[in-house]
Amino acid sequence: MNFELTKEFIDELRQRIEQKDEQGAHKMIEDLHAADIADVYDELNIQEARFIHIMLDSEKAADVLIELEQDDRERFLEVLPGDVIAKQFIDKLDSDDAADVLGELSGEKREEVLQYVQNLEQAGDIVDLLNYDEHSAGGLMAKELITVNENWNITTCLREMRKQAEDINEIYYVYVVDDEQKLKGTLSLKRLLLTPSTAKIKDIINTDVISVKTETPSEEVANIMDKYDLVALPVIDPLGRLVGRITIDDVVDVIREEAGRDYQMVSGITEKVEASDNTFQLTRARIPWLFIGLIGGIFGAQIIGMYEHDLGIYPEMAFFIPLIAAMGGNVGVQSSSIIVQSLAYNTLGIGGIGKKLLKELAVASINGLILSGIMLGYNFIAHDSFALTLTVSSALFAVIIFASSFGTFVPLLLDKLKIDPALATGPFITTVNDIMGLFIYLMIGRTLYAVL
Amino acid sequence: MNFELTKEFIDELRQRIEQKDEQGAHKMIEDLHAADIADVYDELNIQEARFIHIMLDSEKAADVLIELEQDDRERFLEVLPGDVIAKQFIDKLDSDDAADVLGELSGEKREEVLQYVQNLEQAGDIVDLLNYDEHSAGGLMAKELITVNENWNITTCLREMRKQAEDINEIYYVYVVDDEQKLKGTLSLKRLLLTPSTAKIKDIINTDVISVKTETPSEEVANIMDKYDLVALPVIDPLGRLVGRITIDDVVDVIREEAGRDYQMVSGITEKVEASDNTFQLTRARIPWLFIGLIGGIFGAQIIGMYEHDLGIYPEMAFFIPLIAAMGGNVGVQSSSIIVQSLAYNTLGIGGIGKKLLKELAVASINGLILSGIMLGYNFIAHDSFALTLTVSSALFAVIIFASSFGTFVPLLLDKLKIDPALATGPFITTVNDIMGLFIYLMIGRTLYAVL
Numbered sequence A, B: 001m002n003f004e005l006t007k008e009f010i011d012e013l014r015q016r017i018e019q020k021d022e023q024g025a026h027k028m029i030e031d032l033h034a035a036d037i038a039d040v041y042d043e044l045n046i047q048e049a050r051f052i053h054i055m056l057d058s059e060k061a062a063d064v065l066i067e068l069e070q071d072d073r074e075r076f077l078e079v080l081p082g083d084v085i086a087k088q089f090i091d092k093l094d095s096d097d098a099a100d101v102l103g104e105l106s107g108e109k110r111e112e113v114l115q116y117v118q119n120l121e122q123a124g125d126i127v128d129l130l131n132y133d134e135h136s137a138g139g140l141m142a143k144e145l146i147t148v149n150e151n152w153n154i155t156t157c158l159r160e161m162r163k164q165a166e167d168i169n170e171i172y173y174v175y176v177v178d179d180e181q182k183l184k185g186t187l188s189l190k191r192l193l194l195t196p197s198t199a200k201i202k203d204i205i206n207t208d209v210i211s212v213k214t215e216t217p218s219e220e221v222a223n224i225m226d227k228y229d230l231v232a233l234p235v236i237d238p239l240g241r242l243v244g245r246i247t248i249d250d251v252v253d254v255i256r257e258e259a260g261r262d263y264q265m266v267s268g269i270t271e272k273v274e275a276s277d278n279t280f281q282l283t284r285a286r287i288p289w290l291f292i293g294l295i296g297g298i299f300g301a302q303i304i305g306m307y308e309h310d311l312g313i314y315p316e317m318a319f320f321i322p323l324i325a326a327m328g329g330n331v332g333v334q335s336s337s338i339i340v341q342s343l344a345y346n347t348l349g350i351g352g353i354g355k356k357l358l359k360e361l362a363v364a365s366i367n368g369l370i371l372s373g374i375m376l377g378y379n380f381i382a383h384d385s386f387a388l389t390l391t392v393s394s395a396l397f398a399v400i401i402f403a404s405s406f407g408t409f410v411p412l413l414l415d416k417l418k419i420d421p422a423l424a425t426g427p428f429i430t431t432v433n434d435i436m437g438l439f440i441y442l443m444i445g446r447t448l449y450a451v452l
Helices: A007-019 A022-030 A034-043 A046-053 A058-067 A069-079 A082-090 A097-103 A107-116 A122-130 A154-165 A188-192 A216-227 A248-268 A279-306 A308-313 A315-344 A352-383 A385-415 A425-449 B007-018 B022-029 B032-044 B046-053 B057-066 B071-079 B082-092 B094-106 B109-118 B120-130 B154-165 B187-194 B218-227 B246-265 B277-308 B310-313 B315-344 B353-380 B385-414 B427-451
Strands: A147-149 A175-176 A183-187 A234-237 A242-248 B148-150 B174-179 B183-187 B233-238 B242-247
Touching: A007 A022, A007 A034, A007 A046, A007 B233, A022 A046, A022 B187, A034 A046, A046 A069, A046 B315, A058 A069, A058 A082, A058 A097, A058 A183, A069 A097, A069 A248, A082 A097, A082 A107, A097 A107, A097 A234, A097 A242, A107 A122, A147 A154, A147 A248, A147 B246, A154 B187, A154 B315, A183 A188, A188 B154, A188 B310, A216 A234, A216 B246, A242 A248, A248 B120, A248 B218, A248 B246, A279 A308, A279 A425, A279 B315, A279 B353, A308 A315, A308 A425, A308 B315, A315 A352, A315 A385, A315 A425, A315 B246, A315 B310, A315 B315, A315 B427, A352 A385, A352 B277, A425 B315, B007 B022, B007 B032, B007 B046, B007 B174, B022 B046, B032 B046, B032 B057, B032 B353, B046 B071, B057 B071, B071 B094, B082 B109, B082 B120, B109 B120, B120 B246, B148 B154, B154 B187, B154 B246, B174 B242, B183 B187, B183 B233, B183 B427, B218 B233, B218 B246, B246 B315, B277 B310, B277 B427, B310 B315, B310 B427, B315 B353, B315 B385, B353 B385, B385 B427
Parallel strands: A147 A175, B148 B174
Antiparallel strands: A175 A183, A234 A242, B174 B183, B233 B242
């Protein structure tokens, strides 16, 4: 059952598609999981993928659609008429997946598709879900859930659950509500198995239930599910009424995306790309930060230009320009990324910006003393200019202190201003620290050379 | 129920602890979730935390222990005698958590604790689990699971499930085995609810089950559960016998740790630290890469030293040293992190290293042409030295090509050699590219200045 995608498999499949061998091609993929079929599509061109897709049974075809990357899905759907999309996909999907797919279509096409959705309840759920911000609990949740009334007994409860379960893929939790649909608690399937059937739901309910509001941001949803080890999380509206539930598999995607976005930022990449994307996508994701780095470099050139005369007399001062710039960049990236990670995972602890900066200054001072000390020793032996030796070490210390403070302060500030603090990692911090480092170094150099 | 940790809460709690107000302190925390209590401990010193801990009921006390950071837990346990650890913690925990806690103790202490474990089956399970590598499926799995025989009917099955369920916190899946304990499939709780009780398990079993072997690495477990949207994953031994199951909450931790590790690497941090860690931990995590950066800087200084004479004559060549170094660093980090992410999430696609390098060269050439073109325009206006203008642009192009290829090749090579490719991101790539960039720039500069 565990499938591994190989070049041989793809070659054979392509050959069958080319020969229009429908049966042969179908046989190769019919037993695969939807996620594996989506991986297969990634290696095919769109005509080949369509050839296979029309042979899948409609339940699986809909599942494969959900597993595709967003842009592949858009290309897939764009040529299909509205009624086919409605019948073959939207009717077969859970409400959250259906809303995600519809949300990607243009407004016009979306309305067309919605008209053709057979199941009116499903259509209503989807319209509801489309109203929520996609980065909120409302945007993540599905409407399919099993709810029972707190006043029922277990027999009634089981009967109702059977009825409701028909629309639902898998049951992890049963939610208990009162007559006004307000969430009162959860029912564990284990308790349900272990309790005599005359007992009331009220008596076996677990009221210790963690829930989120529809407007809770998805990062917070992820942190809550992770922290409390939850598999499903109920979502309530402002009146406390149960409106949906989020399952952990959707949140795993949020966690990966979030981690991926922070990783891209620190690497200087502006959009989600994978090594398998095309040259244009890869270039577009990479050039913006490189351009900003270039502007930074031009500023740096102008700063050095202001010291051209000094460099003409003391060319050895140029030796340590890359060292100072690199250390400023490295220290700044370290500081900012520790803060960004702690903000993301809510592990910053309590206490204000002042306290964080003070601790950072302590760390920076220790690092600065050690590294400047090493450079002092090295230059003392390697170079006979005392002015150079002193310039490098004192500039290195100053740059480390500056870069640490800046790298700590900026993300904290951005977070206070409700801007993504991850913007302050990677090339931005490196570029600013490069320029400031140069300035500090050359200024100290000019002063010390004049004095000594 | 949703708890938010505030400074006021901690201040009040500390005050009560100081006044030895056991009842008052207990009242503040008794209704909190174990994960929240662990967060409270983080803000207290160890005496204060112990004062609270002894007041918790033993089930919750054990759960809090699991939620603590590893080093806090070790400090907590180190003063307790073996029998207390066994009775208060190990007996109350799931086998996987119990094995994790025991695995952190010294060999001697571990044996002592194991002798006191009351439940002999639990003790046996723990000893089994301790044999597995902690970064494998065996190290992640728990032994508690519900298994039914394929030949039973539903009534027998439900009776047996009730018996087994007593030891288990929550049921997500029921596993079906044959007489030899070989995994045959899963039973959906939904099917169980919907099917008449005389049916055989065989008739409603889902045989399409994805499983992993005990030795499957934990990253692969995480990728499988994410890809197939699984909540629980059965683990089998080499004979195909069911030996345990992994739940998604454990895998979420793996995913976060893995993402965190890659993020640290690219930021130049050598161990897991949070902003709330102490100065010593923060310094220790940061100095190794800074030191390597420093060595790189010294090499850089020596390379520039070789061109001291040229710089004395053409000091304007120094202007663009930081630009070249920074661009090499930025491009290299971009290339390597795209490869590392694609390796981690298994989205590299099929095809060899050669194909990847060719595509990377295409991307690098486009970026290189654009950025060198901009610099050509800028320098043409801003500087009157044609030699400098040509040197900067051609060196920039060459550096971008080199840094891209190097940043793509090294992680792919490390991966082939079974070394963590993330090592090739961050300061390593930056440092190497800084040095190579300098060398390329100065060499081209000397040549062009001589010719023009």
